[in-house]
Amino acid sequence: MSTLDCCAPKPSLTFSTTCPACGTSGKTVKLVTLKALLTPVALATLDPDEAYRFCPDATCDVVYFGSKRVYRQADVKVPVFQKNQDFRVPVCYCFGHTRADLDTATRNGQADTIPSSIQAHIKAGRCGCELNNPQGSCCLGNVNRTLSALREASHA
Template identity: 40%
Template sequence: MTTLCECSPAAGSATCELNAPQRQTASCPTCGSSGKRVDLQTVKALVAISLRQIQASSFWFCRSQHCPVVYFAADNGQTLTIDQIRERVYQKEPERPDVLVCYCFQHRVGDIQQASPEERAALIADIKAGIAADQCACDIRNPQGSCCLGNVQQVAKRVELT
């Protein structure tokens, strides 16, 4: 990809070949949804099968609620389904009150649904404080491999709209 460079004026009107990293995408082989890249460490930490069965070096997270696949490998077609994961996955069961939505601080969907507006605000503030204190490990504990705060806020917003 050729882009105008941001060189000093002394460079003239030259253009540079910038090697911007290409954004990789992969689609779930079962449902076709676009996956979210996750670290191999996350997959290894959350699978409930022997790590000898992990055949790929990179995995993607399938966010589709109606698909049984949690992780898939684009390079070899390996899939890991909900019954092969140690934790129930919020994205697969977002309406179930007993499913964790915050894996580090152990908050369930039902905790947020049953909380008063003040309690929800306090719960979110507590999660933010835990994040600020570096007490979370969402990259390992959360099946999506990233922070769950957005999911928690989404559940809280749905409750407020009902």
């Protein structure tokens, strides 16, 4: 055994936190997110004892990965915001705000109305991100980032 062995990352640990296809580290998603969003055929292969993570990389086709298998965009019932740049893709999945909606609001000088309406829904307990959003968590960061990008583009 060499002296370096103790400092090397454990292979199992590395594999479970980074996407096996692109190497991007992914956040854990709840099993219920996969149960809600996988296609019937993909869901039939789900291992409920496995921990799954979401790959956020825009150019990688893998959406979810576990230690034994991955699920790709074709295995998910909805287009994935991070991986599909189409204007009809939702940024907020719960309340159906697409990139096009955010773009229209920005052009009309009403960019803030969408995030504040989402915030009001969150406060009222209506958000269902873990069931609706492929990333399994709140969309507000994506909404704000998309709005700033649109704002920058409109000033360019």
